[in-house]
Amino acid sequence: MALDSKIPKGPIKDKWTDYKNHIDLVNPANKRNIDVIIVGTGLAGGSAAATLAELGYNVKAFCFQDSPRRAHSIAAQGGINAAKNYQGDGDSTYRLFYDTVKGGDYRSREANVYRLAEVSANIIDQCVAQGVPFAREYGGLLDNRSFGGVLVSRTFYAAGQTGQQLLLGAYSAMNRQIGRGKIKMYNRHEMLDVVKVDGKARGIITRNLITGEIERHSAHAVVLGTGGYGNVFFLSTNAMGSNVTAAWKAHKRGAYFANPCYTQIHPTCIPVSGDHQSKLTLMSESLRNDGRIWVPKHMKDVEAIKAGTLKPRELAEEDRDYYLERRYPAFGNLVPRDVASRAAKERCDAGFGVNATGEAVFLDFASAIERYGKETAHVKGLNENDAALVKKLGQEVIKNKYGNLFQMYEKIVDQDPYNTPMMIYPAVHYTMGGVWVDYNLMTTVPGLYCIGEANFSDHGANRLGASALMQGLADGYFVLPYTIGDYLSNDIRTGAIPTDSKEFEDAEKEVRKTLDFFVTNKGQHSVDYFHKKLGKIMWNKVGMSRNVKGLTEAISEIKELRAQFWKEVKVPGTNEEYNEELAKAGRVADFLELGELFAKDALNREESCGGHFREDAVELDGEQKGEAKRDDENFAYVSAWEYKGEPSDAVLHKENLEFKDIELKQRSYK
Amino acid sequence: MNMNLTLKIWRQKNASDKGKMVDYKVTDISPDMSFLEMLDVLNEQLINKDEEPVAFDHDCREGICGMCSLYINGEAHGPDRAVTTCQLHMRMFKDGDTITIEPFRATAFPVVKDLIVDRSSFDRIQHAGGFISVNTSGNTIDANTIPINKHDADTAFEAATCIGCGACVASCKNSSAMLFVGAKVSQFALLPQGKVEATDRVLNMVKQMDEEGFGNCTNTGACEVECPKGISLENIARMNSEYLKASLKG
Numbered sequence: 001m002a003l004d005s006k007i008p009k010g011p012i013k014d015k016w017t018d019y020k021n022h023i024d025l026v027n028p029a030n031k032r033n034i035d036v037i038i039v040g041t042g043l044a045g046g047s048a049a050a051t052l053a054e055l056g057y058n059v060k061a062f063c064f065q066d067s068p069r070r071a072h073s074i075a076a077q078g079g080i081n082a083a084k085n086y087q088g089d090g091d092s093t094y095r096l097f098y099d100t101v102k103g104g105d106y107r108s109r110e111a112n113v114y115r116l117a118e119v120s121a122n123i124i125d126q127c128v129a130q131g132v133p134f135a136r137e138y139g140g141l142l143d144n145r146s147f148g149g150v151l152v153s154r155t156f157y158a159a160g161q162t163g164q165q166l167l168l169g170a171y172s173a174m175n176r177q178i179g180r181g182k183i184k185m186y187n188r189h190e191m192l193d194v195v196k197v198d199g200k201a202r203g204i205i206t207r208n209l210i211t212g213e214i215e216r217h218s219a220h221a222v223v224l225g226t227g228g229y230g231n232v233f234f235l236s237t238n239a240m241g242s243n244v245t246a247a248w249k250a251h252k253r254g255a256y257f258a259n260p261c262y263t264q265i266h267p268t269c270i271p272v273s274g275d276h277q278s279k280l281t282l283m284s285e286s287l288r289n290d291g292r293i294w295v296p297k298h299m300k301d302v303e304a305i306k307a308g309t310l311k312p313r314e315l316a317e318e319d320r321d322y323y324l325e326r327r328y329p330a331f332g333n334l335v336p337r338d339v340a341s342r343a344a345k346e347r348c349d350a351g352f353g354v355n356a357t358g359e360a361v362f363l364d365f366a367s368a369i370e371r372y373g374k375e376t377a378h379v380k381g382l383n384e385n386d387a388a389l390v391k392k393l394g395q396e397v398i399k400n401k402y403g404n405l406f407q408m409y410e411k412i413v414d415q416d417p418y419n420t421p422m423m424i425y426p427a428v429h430y431t432m433g434g435v436w437v438d439y440n441l442m443t444t445v446p447g448l449y450c451i452g453e454a455n456f457s458d459h460g461a462n463r464l465g466a467s468a469l470m471q472g473l474a475d476g477y478f479v480l481p482y483t484i485g486d487y488l489s490n491d492i493r494t495g496a497i498p499t500d501s502k503e504f505e506d507a508e509k510e511v512r513k514t515l516d517f518f519v520t521n522k523g524q525h526s527v528d529y530f531h532k533k534l535g536k537i538m539w540n541k542v543g544m545s546r547n548v549k550g551l552t553e554a555i556s557e558i559k560e561l562r563a564q565f566w567k568e569v570k571v572p573g574t575n576e577e578y579n580e581e582l583a584k585a586g587r588v589a590d591f592l593e594l595g596e597l598f599a600k601d602a603l604n605r606e607e608s609c610g611g612h613f614r615e616d617a618v619e620l621d622g623e624q625k626g627e628a629k630r631d632d633e634n635f636a637y638v639s640a641w642e643y644k645g646e647p648s649d650a651v652l653h654k655e656n657l658e659f660k661d662i663e664l665k666q667r668s669y670k
Numbered sequence: 671m672n673m674n675l676t677l678k679i680w681r682q683k684n685a686s687d688k689g690k691m692v693d694y695k696v697t698d699i700s701p702d703m704s705f706l707e708m709l710d711v712l713n714e715q716l717i718n719k720d721e722e723p724v725a726f727d728h729d730c731r732e733g734i735c736g737m738c739s740l741y742i743n744g745e746a747h748g749p750d751r752a753v754t755t756c757q758l759h760m761r762m763f764k765d766g767d768t769i770t771i772e773p774f775r776a777t778a779f780p781v782v783k784d785l786i787v788d789r790s791s792f793d794r795i796q797h798a799g800g801f802i803s804v805n806t807s808g809n810t811i812d813a814n815t816i817p818i819n820k821h822d823a824d825t826a827f828e829a830a831t832c833i834g835c836g837a838c839v840a841s842c843k844n845s846s847a848m849l850f851v852g853a854k855v856s857q858f859a860l861l862p863q864g865k866v867e868a869t870d871r872v873l874n875m876v877k878q879m880d881e882e883g884f885g886n887c888t889n890t891g892a893c894e895v896e897c898p899k900g901i902s903l904e905n906i907a908r909m910n911s912e913y914l915k916a917s918l919k920g
Binding site: 047050051054055065066067068069070071072074075084086122124125126127128129130131133134135136137138139140141142158159161164165168171172173175176178179185187210237239240241273274276277278279281282404407408411412414477478481526528570572573577578580581 | 683684700702703704706707710711714716717718720721722723725727728729730731732733734735736737750752753757759761782783786788789790792793796797798799800801802803804805806807809810811812813814817818819820823824826827830831833834857858861863864
C-alpha cells in the first residue's frame with residue numbers, strides 16, 4: 001500500500017483553515033448515534049475524550065491505571081510551548097514551526113508541525129479557562145521561561161509540575177463529561193487487541209485488570225493515545241506501566257510503525273545507583289535555564305571528587321570544563337537534548353564522569369543563586385555584597401522556581417542540591433517514533449487513529465523541550481475533533497456495531513490463547529528477568545550512539561531472547577484475578593518484538609539525525625568536526641514499517657519528506 | 671551498609687477474602703533502594719519460589735501520579751515527610767528492623783487485593799463538581815485577558831498539587847476526605863474562572879463526599895502532616911467557608 005499523508009493543498013499557513021472549512025461535519029443529532037473508543041487518558045487521550053464527548057459523541061475511555069488522573073503525562077515537569085509572544089521577543093507561529101522542524105533535525109512533516117504551532121496559543125487560553133494555575137508575574141499576567149534549542153521565551157509552566165496541572169485540567173474536563181454520562185470510563189482495563197470489521201477498526205478487546213475478565217467493546221472509530229515505548233529500555237523515565245502493547249497490537253493489525261529508532265535520551269536525569277533500580281527520574285530541562293553543566297578539566301580533580309577528598313564547590317572556576325558553553329557558545333547550556341546528551345556521554349566516555357560509576361556530570365546552580373540573590377537584594381535595597389544574605393535570597397528564588405525538583409533530587413540522592421551541584425546523566429525519556437499517521441492522525445487502518453506520543457508525526461528525530469505537552473493537547477483538544485468528524489460523517493447510518501461477529505470472536509480467542517499460555521507455561525524466569533536483559537541490549541547497542549556491528553548483534557540477541565522468553569517465562573497465579581505479572585508478561589512480549597524492529601530501523605538509517613546517532617555518520621572536519629552528519633539526499637524520509645510476522649520480515653515503506661517552507665540546513669548550535 | 675529486614679505484610683486474596691498479616695524476610699537491601707524497589711526484591715524472591723507476589727499499586731515511581739499508597743509502620747507513605755511511598759528510601763530504616771505494611775484503610779477505600787485499595791470514590795467526588803464548565807474545543811478569551819493576583823494564583827497552584835493518593839483519608843481517625851475535597855474546591859475558588867460555579871461546586875462535591883462514606887473533620891491535622899505534597903489545612907477552612915456561603919445562598 002502506498003503511503004498517502006493526505007496533506008491539504010495550498011500555502012502552509014492556510015492548509016489547516018482551508019481543511020476545516022471543507023471537511024464533512026456530523027450534525028449534533030447524529031453524533032448521539034456514534035460511538036468512539038479512546039484508549040489512554042493522558043494529555044492526548046484525556047483531552048480527546050473530553051472534547052469528543054462534549055461534541056456529542058458517545059465516548060468509551062480506557063486506562064490501565066486506577067484513575068485517568070494517573071496517566072504518565074502527569075510527570076511532565078518543565079512546561080508547555082505556545083507561540084503567544086507575550087514577552088515580545090520576536091516569537092510567532094512561524095518561529096515555533098521553524099524551531100520545531102529544525103529541532104527535529106528536519107525529519108518531521110512540515111504541514112503537521114505548522115498546524116501544531118498554529119493551535120498552540122489556543123491551548124493556553126483553553127487551559128487558563130478551565131482553571132489550570134500557570135505561574136504568573138506580579139502584575140497578574142502569565143510568566144514564561146525558556147527551553148533548549150530556541151532563542152525566545154515561550155514556555156508556560158506551573159513550577160515543576162506543568163504536566164500534572166495540564167493533565168488535571170484534561171481530567172477535570174473528562175469528569176464533567178463522565179458526570180453527564182457522555183464518557184463511560186473504564187479504569188484498570190488494558191487493551192489487548194484492535195478488532196477490524198470489513199477492514200475498518202471497529203472495536204477492541206480488553207482485560208479487566210481486577211477480575212481478569214476479557215471484554216469486547218465496539219465503536220465506529222478507535223483512538224489510541226497510549227504514549228511512548230521508552231520502557232523497551234527497561235530503565236527510563238517512563239512510568240512502570242508505560243508500554244507499547246496497544247500501539248503494537250495496532251501495528252500487527254495493519255498500522256505501520258514509523259521511525260521506531262527515534263528515541264530521546266534526556267540529558268538531565270538522576271544517574272543510575274545500582275542493579276536494583278526500577279526506573280530513572282528526570283530533572284526537568286528547565287533547570288538548564290539556571291544550571292550550568294560541567295566536569296573537571298583535569299583527571300586528578302575527577303579522581304579527588306570521586307574519592308571524596310575534593311568537594312565539587314571547592315574546585316576553582318578555571319579548573320572546570322563547562323563543556324556545553326565551550327563547544328556551543330551560541331546556545332550554551334540550552335542546546336537541544338540530543339546534543340546535550342551526547343556531549344555528556346563524550347565527557348564520561350573520556351573518563352571525566354564524576355560519580356562512582358563514571359556516568360555523571362554536574363549541573364550547578366551556584367552562579368544562578370548568586371545572580372538571583374544580588375538581584376533580589378538590589379530590589380529590596382539590601383546589601384548586595386553580603387554573601388550569606390545573597391545566597392539565602394538566591395536560594396529562595398531557585399526554590400520558588402524548582403522547589404519540587406530539588407526536593408525530589410534530595411530524597412533520591414540524599415544530597416542537598418542548593419549547596420552542592422546536582423549529578424546528572426542522560427536517560428531514555430521520550431520516543432519520537434510511533435504509529436504512522438496521516439494529516440488526519442489516522443493510521444494505515446481506516447478508523448484507527450493515533451494521537452500524542454504514541455504517533456510519530458510532529459517531532460521528527462528529536463523533540464524540543466516543552467513540546468510534548470503541546471502536541472498531546474493539540475491533538476486531543478483541537479485536531480482530532482475535526483479530523484475524526486470527517487471520517488465519522490460516513491457512519492451516521494451505520495448503527496451500533498455488534499460485538500458478536502466472527503471478527504470479535506476470533507480476536508478474543510487469540511487474546512485468551514496468549515493469556516492461557518502465560519499462566520500455564522511454568523518456566524524458570526520472571527518477566528522482569530527478560531525485561532532487564534532486553535533493556536541492557538537496547539541501552540548498550542541501540543542507545544545514545546549506534547554502529548553497524550552493535551545493531552546487527554542487537555537484532556540477533558533480541559531474537560534469541562524472545563525465543564527464550566516464550567519458552568522459559570514464568571507467570572504465577574491465574575488469569576481470573578488481579579495479576580500484575582500476567583499484565584507485564586504481555587507487555588514485555590511486545591517490547592521483545594518492537595526492540596528488534598527498533599534496531600532494524602536504526603541499522604537501516606545510515607545517517608545521524610536528532611536522537612539517532614550513527615558513529616559512521618559524523619562530520620570529519622571543519623567547524624562541525626565530530627558532530628552528527630545528516631544525509632538529506634538519501635534519508636529525508638519517514639520509515640514506515642509494515643508488519644509481516646517476524647520483525648525481520650517487516651517491510652519498509654518510505655514517506656518522502658518535502659520541505660517547501662523551510663530550507664534544510666545543518667543544525668548548528670555553535 | 672546493606673540491611674536484612676523482616677516484613678509483616680497484609681495479604682488478602684480479593685475483596686471478599688478476610689485477609690491476614692504474613693511475615694517475610696528480605697536480605698541485602700541497599701539503603702539507596704526505594705521502598706517499592708525493596709518490595710520488587712521480595713516479589714522476585716516469591717516468584718522464584720513459586721509463591722504469589724504481593725500486589726501493590728505503583729506507576730510513575732517519582733511521587734507524582736498518586737498511584738502508590740501503603741500504610742508503613744502506622745503511617746501513610748511511611749516515616750519520611752513530604753514523600754510518597756515510591757520516594758521513600760530504605761536509608762530511613764536500619765538493619766534488623768521489622769516493617770509493618772498494610773493497605774490504606776477506610777470504608778470508602780475497600781481492599782481490592784493485598785495492598786491495593788479501590789479509590790474510585792475520589793473520582794466520583796470529582797465527577798460531581800471538580801471542573802469548570804467550559805468548552806474544550808471552543809474559542810475562549812485570550813489567556814492574559816484576566817490578570818490574576820500572583821498570590822492567589824500561587825495559592826491555587828499549591829492546592830492543585832494534590833495527587834489524589836488518599837493518604838489524608840488513611841491518616842484520619844474519621845477517614846475524612848476533607849483535605850482532598852478542600853484542595854479542589856480551593857483551587858477553583860481562588861481563581862476568577864472558578865467563581866462562576868462556586869456555589870454548585872462545593873455543595874455537589876460535599877454531598878458526594880458524604881455519600882461515599884467518608885467521615886467528618888475534627889481538626890486533628892493528621893492529614894496535613896502525612897500529605898506527601900504538603901497540602902495545607904487552610905484548604906479545609908476555605909472549603910468550610912465556601913460551603914457556608916453556598917448554603918446561605920441555598
